[in-house]
Amino acid sequence: MNTQHKMYLRMITRSFFGRLSRVLIASLSIAVGAATLSGLGLIAYTVPAQMQQELRSYGANLIVVPSGADSLTDESLAEADAVVGENLGRAPYQYTNLLYNQQPISAMGTQVDNAQKVRPYWEIDGSVPTREGEILVGEKVAEQYRFAVGDTVSLSEPTREDGAAENLTVSGLLHTGGPEDDLIVMGLDTLNDFTGGASEYNLIEYSVNVNGQELTDLAKETTDEDAGMEAEVVRRVSESESGIAQTLQTLIWIVSAIICVLTLIAISATLNAVVSERAREIGLKKALGAHSKDILREFIGESVLLGIIGGAVGSAIGIWMADFISMQAFSVRIEVSWWVVPVTLVLSVIIALVGSLGPAKRISKINPVDVLGGE
Template sequence: MKWSELIFMSLRTVTSSPLRTFLTMLGVIIGVSSVVTLVSIGQGTSEQIAKQYENMGTNLLVVNALGSGRATQLDYDELMKFENFPEFQSIAPTMTKNGSNIKYDRTQEKYNVIGTNDRYLNIVKAKIDKGRNLSPADLEFRSNVALLGSEVAKTFFGVLDPVGEDINIDGIVFTVIGTLQEKGSNIGGSSADNSVIVPLETARRQFKLGQIRTTYVEAPTKDDIYKAQETMKQYLTYKFKSDTGFQLTNQDELLKQRTEATNTLTNQLVAVALISLLVGGIGIMNIMLVTVSERTREIGIRKSIGAKRRNILLQFLVEAVVISGLGGLIGLCLGIGISYALPYISPKQTTKLSLDISLYAFLFSVIVGVVFGLYPANKASKLRPIDALRSD
């Protein structure tokens, strides 16, 4: 018997009881669609994390002073001297005042104020929209000037150009010298969009801020960041007389750790989804055993007119594969559909469809049909014609 005839007969058989066939396929459908969807979510999340780190740069090192008091203070002039080392490109010490009261005209809101230098924007990959960046003169003369994040500018000025306008920050007047382009959140949820940036010494003097808590360090390349990290660690250990009074956060290491964590979680979820495929395979075996019992007389008639054991084996095996293959195909289409629909349903959720994994999931569903259909098919092929014909 030709393969085309076997497949046609199998399709006719499985479509004769559509509800039973669908229920048999259900485990395979759920398994394949789950694998495709979960992998696309996992890869989309990994890509989203990578883009967030690219926004900050993987050649970025963040230095945080953890202690309090003079013994754990970071000195601005000492930090800036590191720019003379080849593994350091730019350094931006910062002071932050959270929840400052900012007022313009009759509008008043709370935003974070960041005191820093003219390197900060380049390091965190923020760009000027209107006006100019902080200048060395602003830092030297402790000028009361401010850069507004996109969200802050929109809140107070809407579509108007705020450059040259005066705003009130905690009772102190600052002149707006520029605004930033919208950038979105960085890792951890922080963002320049909802911040006001002022010269570092201005922030220290006007807002009575004690010390530099966070410093952003940019290396020339991603490879240099590890050299910069080691150099900074040696300096801080010597300065603080301890290796516990500070924290060094390497963006490249964080990216690798988060990507590995996401991939591990995705693999675990996929493993759970594959169990559904195995459960579906057991369902296929069960229904094929029932089918063999129901069609025992048919098997006896076919054998009595010359059908060989191989023909019976292939007939029932192909039926099992057709059921699992159709279930895999439906699950594949469902998984692809969900992957494309998710970003529209939940805009914050990104997905990235993996064609390779989708194909593997479908092929696995076919293999499930072969494995779990083999026993019932073999049982049918071993029936003796005389016994089969006696069956009611």
């Protein structure tokens, strides 16, 4: 660093700390804007994605059904898995009718552990079936037939010629508030003991963490008429996710734009006052030989320093503010990303530079004769 650069930095710091009250006001304005921008930016970036994760508890957002009269097979399941790829949960379902004391009961076979991932709203009193021969009984079925955990239930398949019944153990009672309350739920192997055939599925559910358009494209890609399967988007879930995320992000960006403008006005007004106070000083510098570009460079340096200090303070406050708001309003813990601080610093410096540009140009063109002459 040569003597000229040292002198430039000394002039900036002396000017900066020589008017501490004005500097604090300007820094506070930038810090407030930076805190708001960094906080809202974190919320706009993090909260919608985490809210989509929370909305996955509503159930599957993509289903695969047979496109014709035939059921889906293990080959169909493997093909759909390959297309959908990474997912939060996937479960196939097979429905049939069984008999209990010659009374029809609807039964559903599935991979219970996977079904709980796709339908996390399931509540089970007791335990999940872990062995063949264990079942879950829906709440309404349990009330109708007075089933309890640990009971043995004899069920039979109505189309079997021998009419033999299978003794099954109730491992848990299922509460969903949905159609599952009218069903008996069991593993696919247990259901196949009744049907006597290979696994055939009436429905495959997926919980996929993608936005609305990506989900629609995924459904089109999964649909395969030759394989006899058709994918559909569960609109009530996917539209809720997309609508909440888009509305929240749009609102946040509008507020952020307004904050930028207000911060810019505050900076400009503060620096205008600083310029008026320093008119004689600048006039004297120009009378001693300073050029307009030197004066302009000095103000730009001060603005950059203001932006860095205000941006650093605002970033720290903004991270805390984003975490506080997200917990209070959305009950979601914010995930702080590495880009928050540098992006906030850059924006703060840009706002400080833009706000100081007008006053800096005006003071750099000042006529020393007018100022030093008392005009």
